[in-house]
Amino acid sequence: MTEPSRRPSGIAVVLLVATTSLLLVGAALFWAKWPGAAVAWGVGGALALVPAVWWAWEDLRAGRFGADVLAVLALAGTLAVGEHLAAVLVGVMLATGRALDTMAQRRAHRDLSALLGRVPREANLLHDGHVTTVPVERVRPGDLLVVRAGEIVPVDGMLTGDGSFDESALTGEPAVVERGRGEPVRSGVLAVGTPVELEATRSARDSTYAGVVRLVEQATAAGAPVVRLADRIAAVFLPMALAIAALAWLLTGEVVRAVAVLVTATPCPLLLAVPVAVTAGMSRAARRGVVVRDGAALESLGRARTAVLDKTGTVTAGQPSVIGVVTVAGETVEHVLSVAAAVEQLSGHPLARAVVLAARAMDLRPPPASEVSERAGRGAVGRIGDRWVAVGRIDSAEREREPWMRRASARARVEAASLIWVTEDDRPLGAVLARDDIRPDAAHTIRRLRRAGLRRVIMLTGDRLENAQDVATVLHLDEIQARCAPEDKVRRVGQEQARATTIMVGDGLNDAPALAAAGVGVALGARGSAASAQAADAVLTADRLDGLADVVELARRARRIAVQSAVTGVALSLAAMGFAAAGLLPPAAGALVQEAIDLAVIVNALRVLVPARTERSRSRAVDALLRRFAAEHPALAEVRLAVRQAADLVRGGYTPAAEAATRRAHRLLVERLLPHEHAEETQLYPALNPVLGGPESTATMSRGHAEIERLVHRIGRLVEEPGDQGGELCAALYGLDAVLTLHFAQEEEGYFVLAQPSRNTEPGGTSGHGDRPSPG
Structure with missing residues (x-):
């Protein structure tokens, strides 16, 4: 059976209208006892035979002995023995299945193709106070851009002022998100309110939205290739149907019985229920913020038994956050954080960003700082009033000068945190502790993955073993491997894939080879590298790990409903074939029975489009x-x-x-x-x-x-x-x-x-600020 998405969708509709009309015309002539009923029905069957032959030829050319071959035999058989009513009923059945599939495909791809219509084509380049509209391909990192209200952000960038954005196209969250100066903003989101200015951090080709669009285009072009499941069923069912038909003919000498068996065995719409269910699953995943490359990837997600997770940026937030402040006697936490944030506000370093965000969360108002400068490998220094404030590193000997400093250093070692020292006129005020913490949704996601059927959850990281052990203990992981280079990740993922279908989840450039080596590669596209998104089979467009559990549960449900539809339909068809072989079901009645079976299983497959009870939202x-x-x-x-x-x-x-x-x-x-x-x-x-x-x-x-x-x-x-x-x-x-x-x-x-709160933040750049966290 050929992939439905590659067939002209209009043929099914035209065929359905034509065969149904000829069926009704023939019925009217028959009940009026006028001549021509058999002719009308015969023409309807012949019309259906033409595209069926073409579809069967496509199957055979692709090396598949699929359902379309059996449809041709049934249509040709009914016409040959003069069962014209049965012929037109088979034609209506064939056309109905195609039309239902077309409708399901259109609905499923509507969610994906909606992204394609929003692709930014131009950008407003700000240079020397003048705004020039240029093709988006000309934007380079470092360029200043203006995004007006109602426009799509064309490239990933860093805000130079405050802004409001509708990020629902990427995250599915309808609420307007407020972003402040220095915060990242991703391409593909909609600017609302006042115009905003941003500095491009990536070119259009490497930006978030471009990677999602490329994946959508691949998904749309690939169709729903989980017809592999349908073909596996057809490979057993169709020879069995031919054998039953041949036996009925040989044992009774009645060719009509053989034709009746072929009619009741025509399962083209039945087997289309499989790609309908899977394509519907892709649609549901897209609505939940996960773009799946094709149906084969969704099927593999539904069969996965092992998940391999990167650490930094995947199960952890990927950026440090402040977990504590140790101060000298007489100083307050607020003062230390305020002066540190005042100096760090313009820095792009992740640790600087952590300080600024902590001050903002506490609603502090940092004093104005002047003459701020970066010190390579040391941090930043600036003037606040008549005093110089330095934020960053201090010499190791200085750390042991006072008891509170020794306590701060010891606490940082125990908690695997980075220390950011704050001094005023070379007098230490305090130390800020920052750490890349576990995502709040990580534990919940792993519990859901286990409930969905995954047996093993493994973490691979380039970080130190003690840091990895802390994460593994909290998340109850089955195994960890620290100090992993990219080639180590590829080797380990390959070993797991050899045992069972394995999902690899990562976000960094170093994860791309492992994503490609896994049965299913899943990339965190919100902050991940373009290389990881391109190597992946699915991309989480929102910066939330629980999208992984969403898509695994959806894949399991889509595959379960697809198999249920196929197996149930085959069982009912086999029963109908038995009645037909015994002479209890003539071709016309057999066609009606098979039509009812096929419609039932296709409607069942469409249940994937309805949210499961566990997916239904709260009030x-x-x-x-x-x-x-x-x-x-x-x-x-x-x-x-x-x-x-x-x-x-x-x-x-x-x-x-x-x-x-x-x-x-x-x-x-x-x-x-x-x-x-x-x-x-x-x-x-x-x-x-x-x-x-x-x-x-x-x-x-x-x-x-x-x-x-x-x-x-x-x-x-x-x-x-x-x-x-x-x-x-x-x-x-x-x-x-x-x-x-x-x-x-x-x-x-x-x-x-x-x-499912939106957590769309991105690490900043690099400069020397304290003890850098190890990459994962």
Whole structure:
């Protein structure tokens, strides 16, 4: 059977109209007892025979003995023995299957081809204050561009000012996303509001949207080649049908019985149910932000048993974020972060970006900095008022100068974090700890993959073993391999592929060979390299790992429905063939029975277009609550950092500075953290209970709220208690820090990922800022 997408779609519709019309004309003549009914039906069968012969020839030329061959035999047989009504019914059946397939193909490809119509052709180049419209191919990295409201961003770039964007074409998220100066913006998103300026970071050819469009074009051209499954069924079913027909003829001498068997065995629409189901699955995947190259890739995703994941940028965020601030006695977290962000605002280094984003999340207002300059391998320095502030590295000998500095260095080693030192006029103020953390949706994604049927989840990384072990422990991975070069990844993926169909997921240039070597390569296209996207069989257009679980579940469901449709139809056809061979089902009646079978299984295959129960979205009110509380977590970083700072100071003795830090932390806890926890308890959790299966589903998290409140009140009592309470206070502060860390992680990984928040950020450039994280 030839791939349906390569056939002229209009033939099926014309054939359906013609054969149906001739069937009805013949029926009218028959009931009116006028001559010509057999002629009308015969002409209808003959009309169907012409394209059927062509389709059968395409099958044979491609080396397939497919369903179209059997359709030709059935049509020719019915016409030869004078069963004209049966002939036109077979023709209507054939045309109906083709028409249904065409409709399904059009609906499926509509979601993919919509991307093609949005391809930017021109860009507004800003040079010396003048805007010139040029072909998008002329844009080079470093060029300044202007994108007006209502225009598509033509290339990937970095904003030079604030902007608002509709990113739904890439992420599926309908909400307008606000981006600030220095933040990345991807090609293919729509600018809304005021015009924005950006500096191109990639050419049009290497930008995000171009890679997605190339994949869509390949997917559209490839059709739905999971007819491999249909061909495998046909390879067994069709010879069996011919054998039954031949036996019926030989044993009874009645050629009509043989023709009836061929009529009931004509499964062209039946086997079209397989590509219909798979193409519908590709459509559903596109709506969920995953573009699959072709049906073969979707089938392989449905059969996969092993997933191999890159670490940095795949299971981790791919960019560092601030996890702590250690300050000298008398300094506050806010002051250290504010002055550091003031100097780092114009830097493109990932660690600088982490500092700026942390200050923004805490709603800090960095003071103006002047005379800012980069120091190769050292960081940045700038003037704030009459003082010079330096952010970046300091000599190793300096790190051991004071106890708080030694504690900061030790904590960085234990937590595998980078240290960003902040000094003012060569006097250390504090150190910022930053780390590339695990994606909030990573654990949830891996649990879903295991539920979908994957037996092994492996992580390969170029990072150090101890860093990889921390990630593997949190995510409950089956195996890890650290210090991997690209050739090591290719070799390991090949070994896994030899055992079972393997998915490789990555985003970097070094992942491209492994993606190509896997049974199915999946690239994170939002921030990944163009090479990885081109080598992949599927691309996650949104910067979320849970798109991987989405497409695996969709592929499993599409393949299950396709097999169900094919097997059920074949079983029913075999039963009908038995009745036909026994003389209980004449050709005309057999054609009607087969028509009903084929329509039933094709309609069943179209169920793929209907979201599964697990895919159906929650109410907008629940989704809004999830987004609201997820957005509040980063803003509470100031509170959590203040708790840790107070604990570190109290650990060194209950000095006036430690007391002041503790009182400030307690005030923030009472004024900001507890109201957030109370609101979750009274608003979010009751709304989630029906979604998660009842109040017991959030009971353990409610216990966490109670423990947090208990510790906050205990810290308040200890602060007011006269006498030496340093040890108890230190334990309460560290205990609260641990509980908050666990509780926030549980909410982010267990609840907030259900809202599928858009996390479209991109690492910046490179310069010398502190201890660089190892690449994964």
